[in-house]
Amino acid sequence: MSVNQPEEPFTKFERELTQALRAVDPPDGFAERVMARAQTSEQPRAKVIAMPRRLPSWTSGAIAAALLLGVFFGVQIHLRHQREQAQIAQQQFEDGIRITDQALERTRQQLQRAGVLVGD
């Protein structure tokens, strides 16, 4: 319910506010000075802040894949080296047994020539 109140006089604050916000005419030549300064001053440079460029989402996957590839190749090289070593060892062993057999066979022949009975 609205009550019709008689118009109250402006308070002191309202009077001061009105006074402060009143329109004031610029001094003489103000417009000319502003225009002159606007034409002579340089354009202000805007400071550009470059945001860090985000890497694509697949970059981490590519890095992981490259590392895994390196590990895989390293393991394969190691396994191949082990196989080579095993083949070398096998060959050496076979040659060694062959040489030993030959030496023992010659010894057997020597003993037989000497009249020593050997063998089954």
Add this chain to the structure above:
Amino acid sequence: MRMTTKIAIAMVMAASLMANAQQTAVRQAVLLPGVEMQTGASLVPVQQVKDDLFAGTEKFAAGASEVNEINLDPKMMGMVGKTDGKDGDLAKKMRTMVIRTYKYDKPGMYKMEDVEVYRKKLDDGSWSCSIRVRDKDGTTDICSRQTADHKGSEMVIIAAEPKELTFIHMSGNMSLNDLQKMNGMGRLTH
């Protein structure tokens, strides 16, 4: 070129360098400067087994037409028989195998006195020489003893012929009969 592409290429290069480094490191663990093994006509870099008994036999290579050096340490011996398994039984009994053979085109290419130096090493009292043969075709000494840790035995064969020298030194838990059984030979000792 985009930064992501550069990063990917750098990672691949790093991975390949890592693989090469592993390969190089593995090779360097095997190769020893000046050490080579010859079996027949092949040259293969191998790890030298330290054998004090035959130290200095390299001098017999002078004038030799064929040189065979076999060096199998316990690690290499453990790899024998894993490929096809036929030698695995004997290899499991053996610990080391060091063999030196020198073949010459004609007699008189080495001095018997130099061979005697190694035979004398077998006369220190620790070796039991079951076979010693001397005839016109050469000399053969087969000796054995227990290893220092008494867990196995060592066997030495020194065979000197006019055109061939053979030094064999094996250690492990094998016997002479085990060696002869490999090729179906009859027993040399009872």
